[in-house]
Amino acid sequence: xxxxxxxxxxxxxxxxxxxxxxxxxxxxxxxxxxxxxxxxxxxxxxxxxxxxxxxxxxxxxxxxxxxxxxxxxxxxxxxxxxxxxxxxxxxxxxxxxxxxxxxxxxxxxxxxx
Amino acid sequence: xxxxxxxxxxxxxxxxxxxxxxxxxxxxxxxxxxxxxxxxxxxxxxxxxxxxxxxxxxxxxxxxxxxxxxxxxxxxxxxxxxxxxxxxxxxxxxxxxxxxxxxxxxxxxx
Numbered sequence: 001x002x003x004x005x006x007x008x009x010x011x012x013x014x015x016x017x018x019x020x021x022x023x024x025x026x027x028x029x030x031x032x033x034x035x036x037x038x039x040x041x042x043x044x045x046x047x048x049x050x051x052x053x054x055x056x057x058x059x060x061x062x063x064x065x066x067x068x069x070x071x072x073x074x075x076x077x078x079x080x081x082x083x084x085x086x087x088x089x090x091x092x093x094x095x096x097x098x099x100x101x102x103x104x105x106x107x108x109x110x111x112x113x
Numbered sequence: 114x115x116x117x118x119x120x121x122x123x124x125x126x127x128x129x130x131x132x133x134x135x136x137x138x139x140x141x142x143x144x145x146x147x148x149x150x151x152x153x154x155x156x157x158x159x160x161x162x163x164x165x166x167x168x169x170x171x172x173x174x175x176x177x178x179x180x181x182x183x184x185x186x187x188x189x190x191x192x193x194x195x196x197x198x199x200x201x202x203x204x205x206x207x208x209x210x211x212x213x214x215x216x217x218x219x220x221x222x223x
Contacts, residue, residue, distance in 0.1 A: 042201065042212075042214055042216065043157065045211070048210075090156055100205070101159060101162070104156040109154070
């Protein structure tokens with residue numbers, strides 16, 4: 001059974017058209033992460049939450065925003081997608097900062113036309 | 114300097130042989146180290162993690178850590194075609210972030 005669920009699996013948007021990616025988890029984990037992974041590159045951390053405490057990476061573009069309305073859900077909003085934002089977006093959870101294992105969702109592959 | 118560095122490969126290994134994957138990291142304060150396997154178009158899945166110097170074995174997989182040399186490796190014994198994937202090394206840095214290397218693409222040749 002999927003424990004970290006990302007929807008949709010594939011998302012196509014137009015240049016400049018806002019898009020929202022969603023992530024939900026059934027694990028009741030405190031920590032949630034959003035990573036961006038471009039082809040043949042390392043996953044790059046965009047944001048993470050410890051409960052409601054939001055941590056933005058210094059080099060995450062302002063075009064990217066995130067919301068975590070409750071423990072189970074987390075959203076990634078891209079306000080004005082550019083061609084360079086086409087990537088796999090990975091959501092991951094972790095029970096707490098002292099717990100090592102990261103659980104990844106299946107990812108959302110974003111295409112920008 | 115990248116925080117976590119890996120040889121991108123591709124690394125080709127005959128079926129049944131030992132595959133050896135290497136990783137170096139720059140932050141001496143790194144606490145824990147992880148090996149993830151990623152099939153094309155899929156999300157990473159955890160193979161092993163290690164935080165103490167020495168070896169840690171789990172089935173066909175052995176992780177090795179040398180903090181003095183800032184070096185982590187993953188050995189895969191009796192390599193199978195299903196082991197063909199990209200292997201990502203990751204380090205948990207002092208600020209609790211998990212930082213990934215770019216991955217090594219491994220191909221097991223039948």
